[in-house]
Amino acid sequence: MGIDQRREKEKQIRRNDILEAAEHVFFTKGYNQATMDDVAKAAEFSKRTVYVYFNSKEQIYFEIMIRGYRLMIGLLKQKIQNAGAVTAIESLKQMGDVFYSFSRQHPEYFKAIIEYETAEIDFESGVTDEARDECYALGEEMTEYLVGLLGQGMDEGEIRKDLDVVKTALVLWSCVIGVLNTAHKKEKYIRHMHSTTPDELVSAAFTLMLESIRN
Incomplete structure (x- = not known):
């Protein structure tokens, strides 16, 4: 696996990790009450990193x-x-x-x-x-x-x-x-x-x- 492929794979893993965390937050707290801060905390990423993958x-x-x-x-x-x-x-x-x-x-x-x-x-x-x-x-x-x-x-x-x-x-x-x-x-x-x-x-x-x- 080349460097570019490895980076893309790692990017997809992080993206999926954020989605998994967000799903848990939205489903337990409710979409309207949940915030991007909640998502970032659950995903164990900074909010800035979350915004790299989702706008x-x-x-x-x-x-x-x-x-x-x-x-x-x-x-x-x-x-x-x-x-x-x-x-x-x-x-x-x-x-x-x-x-x-x-x-x-x-x-x-x-x-x-x-x-x-x-x-x-x-x-x-x-x-x-x-x-x-x-x-x-x-x-x-x-x-x-x-x-x-x-x-x-x-x-x-x-x-x-x-x-x-x-x-x-x-x-x-x-x-x-x-x-x-x-x-x-x-x-x-x-x-x-x-x-x-x-x-x-x-x-x-x-x-x-x-x-x-x-x-």
């Missing part, structure tokens, strides 16, 4: 959100691979199961993704073009998979052929985000006021979504 707290949080996106997509791919050949409707059900499981098992990553999906943090001044482009690519990967399943379902005769697959994919994703966010944030309310569990709410919502596109 803002917003950039760090955005890249942590990307980690969550990667994890969620990885879980989805694993589910698909293990399932083998199934119908489009079954695959859509599996996607819903993965998204809900992810939201329960990784609530902090899910929270970061929700904040990205429901706001325009990708246009924060501290977010780099590279991070924004990677996030868009991950989002498009999800959309393209949904579009493919909708097309497959039409070919199988299970999904309505009058639907615009791209718009339908975007609507389904938006609905999933909204339902999972409600199940996550309003659990006590729906239990107390409607005697409904998050599991029941999500199951009913996913069934309704699928019925709305069935042939």
Whole structure:
């Protein structure tokens, strides 16, 4: 390994160490309460060193959100691979199961993704073009998979052929985000006021979504 390669490797290690420390700080203290001083202390670097690798707290949080996106997509791919050949409707059900499981098992990553999906943090001044482009690519990967399943379902005769697959994919994703966010944030309310569990709410919502596109 040459000197330049070694330096680049060391740089990536330090960068990852900072991200790991920041993730711990943000997830335990809360993003709004956390500071770059907190991140630097947890990473055992000076704040100046942290700013060498990340130009803002917003950039760090955005890249942590990307980690969550990667994890969620990885879980989805694993589910698909293990399932083998199934119908489009079954695959859509599996996607819903993965998204809900992810939201329960990784609530902090899910929270970061929700904040990205429901706001325009990708246009924060501290977010780099590279991070924004990677996030868009991950989002498009999800959309393209949904579009493919909708097309497959039409070919199988299970999904309505009058639907615009791209718009339908975007609507389904938006609905999933909204339902999972409600199940996550309003659990006590729906239990107390409607005697409904998050599991029941999500199951009913996913069934309704699928019925709305069935042939």
